[in-house]
Amino acid sequence: xxxxxxxxxxxxxxxxxxxxxxxxxxxxxxxxxxxxxxxxxxxxxxxxxxxxxxxxxxxxxxxxxxxxxxxxxxxxxxxxxxxxxxxxxxxxxxxxxxxxxxxxxxxxxxxxxxxxxxxxxxxxxxxxxxxxxxxxxxxxxxxxxxxxxxxxxxxxxxxxxxxxxxxxxxxxxxxxxxxxxxxxxxxxxxxxxxxxxxxxxxxxxxxxxxxxxxxxxxxxxxxxxxxxxxxxxxxxxxxxxxxxxxxxxxxxxxxxxxxxxxxxxxxxxxxxxxxxxxxxxxxxxxxxxxxxxxxxxxxxxxxxxxxx
Numbered sequence: 021x022x023x024x025x026x027x028x029x030x031x032x033x034x035x036x037x038x039x040x041x042x043x044x045x046x047x048x049x050x051x052x053x054x055x056x057x058x059x060x061x062x063x064x065x066x067x068x069x070x071x072x073x074x075x076x077x078x079x080x081x082x083x084x085x086x087x088x089x090x091x092x093x094x095x096x097x098x099x100x101x102x103x104x105x106x107x108x109x110x111x112x113x114x115x116x117x118x119x120x121x122x123x124x125x126x127x128x129x130x131x132x133x134x135x136x137x138x139x140x141x142x143x144x145x146x147x148x149x150x151x152x153x154x155x156x157x158x159x160x161x162x163x164x165x166x167x168x169x170x171x172x173x174x175x176x177x178x179x180x181x182x183x184x185x186x187x188x189x190x191x192x193x194x195x196x197x198x199x200x201x202x203x204x205x206x207x208x209x210x211x212x213x214x215x216x217x218x219x220x221x222x223x224x225x226x227x228x229x230x231x232x233x234x235x236x237x238x239x240x241x242x243x244x245x246x247x248x249x250x251x252x253x254x255x256x257x258x259x260x261x262x263x264x265x266x267x268x269x270x271x272x273x274x275x276x277x278x279x280x281x282x283x284x285x286x287x288x289x290x291x292x293x294x295x296x297x298x299x300x301x302x303x304x305x306x307x308x309x310x311x312x313x314x315x316x317x318x319x320x321x322x323x324x325x326x327x328x
Contacts, residue, residue, distance in 0.1 A: 071083065071087065071160045071161070071163070071164040072084065072160075075153070075157065075160075076153075077218055079157065080214045080215065081211060081214075081215065083157060083161060084207055084210055084211050084214065086161045087161055087164045087165060087168065087207065088203060088204075090161065090164070090165035090168065091165065091168045091172060091203050091206075092199070092203055094165065094168060094169045094172045094173075095176065095195075095203065096196070096199060099169075099172055099176045099199075100192065100195050100196060103176045103177065103191075103195055104188060104191060104192055104195075106180070107180055107188070107191055108188060114177055114181060115181075115264050115268070116264075117173070117177060118174065118177045118178070118181075118260055118263075118264055119261060119264040119265075121170050121174045121177070121257075121260065122174070122256075122258070122259075122260030122261040122264065122302075122305075123257065123261065123305055123306075124170050124257070124309075124313075125170060125253045125254070125256055125260070125302070126254055126261070126305040126306035126309060127305075127306045127309040127310060128167070128170075128306075129250050129251065129252075129254035129257065129302065129306055130302070130303055130305075130306025130307050130310065131306070131310060133250060133254070133303070134310075174256070175199075175202060176198075176199070179194060179195055179198045213238075213241070213242070213245070214242075216234055216238050216241075217234060217235050217238040217239075219231070219234060220232065220233070220234025220238065221235060251299065253302075254299050254302035254303055254306060255298050255299045255302060256302075257302045257305070257306070258297075258298035258299055258300070258301040258303070258305065259277075259295075259302075261301060261302070261305055262277055262297075262298055262301055273297075273301055276297055277294045277297035277298055277301075280293040280294060280296070280297050281293045
C-alpha cells in the first residue's frame with residue numbers, strides 16, 4: 021500500500037516537474053518574443069492615441085475598449101490559428117508574410133510623412149461624415165483595427181520565428197500569452213495617456229499644481245506620440261524588410277545597418293545608427309509602394325469589402 025502511494029507521489033512529482041519546465045519554457049519563449057517584437061509594440065502604443073483625438077472625453081475610453089476588443093479578435097480568432105497552421109504546414113511562408121507586412125507599415129508611415137509635407141485638400145465627403153460623430157467613431161475604430169491587424173500579424177510572426185523548434189502546444193501557449201500581455205499592456209498604457217488630461221483637471225480641482233502641467237502638456241504629448249508612431253512605423257517596417265532580405269540571401273542592406281551601428285561602438289549610438297538606416301530603407305520602400313498601394317491594392321481591397 022505504502023509502496024503504491026510512494027510510486028503515485030513520484031509520478032505526481034515527475035508530472036509537476038514537467039509542467040513547471042513547460043511553464044518556464046513558455047515564459048522564456050514569451051520573453052524572447054516580446055523583446056524581439058518591442059519595436060512593433062512601441063509603434064502600436066504610439067499610433068493608437070491619435071484615433072481618439074477630436075472626440076468628447078466621455079467617448080475616449082469606449083473607443084479604446086472597442087479597438088482593444090478588435091485587437092483580441094484579430095489575434096485569437098484569426099492570427100493565432102493562422103500562425104499555427106503556417107508553422108505546421110508552410111513555415112517557409114512566414115518570412116514572405118513578414119515582408120508584406122513590413123512593406124505595408126512603410127507605406128502607411130511614408131504616406132503620413134508626405135501628408136505633413138503636402139497636406140491634401142479637405143474632402144467634402146469626409147467633412148460631411150465628420151459631422152456625424154458615430155459615423156466618424158466607427159470609421160476611426162475600423163481604421164485602428166485594420167492597422168492593429170498588420171501590427172499584430174507582425175508581432176505573431178516575430179514571436180513564431182523565435183521558436184522554430186518548439187512543439188505546436190508550446191507555440192500556441194506562447195502566442196496566446198504574448199497576445200494577451202501585449203494587448204492589455206498597449207491599450208492600458210494608451211488609456212492612461214489619453215485620460216491624463218482628465219486626471220490633470222481632477223488634480224487642479226483638488227488644488228494640486230502639477231495638474232495644470234498635465235492639462236497643458238497632454239496635447240503636445242499626443243502630437244509627439246503621433247510623430248513618434250509614424251516614424252516607428254517606418255523604422256519597424258524598414259527593419260523587417262532588411263531582416264527579411266537577409267533571410268533570402270540579400271544581406272547587403274542589413275550588413276550596412278549593422279556596420280553603421282558597429283562603427284559607432286554599439287550601445288545607444290549604435291542602435292540609433294541601425295534604426296536610422298532601417299528608417300531610410302523604410303522611407304524608400306514606402307515611397308516606392310505608394311503608387312501600387314493607392315492605385316491597385318487599396319482600391320481592390322475597397323471593392324472586396326463593398327462586395328461583402
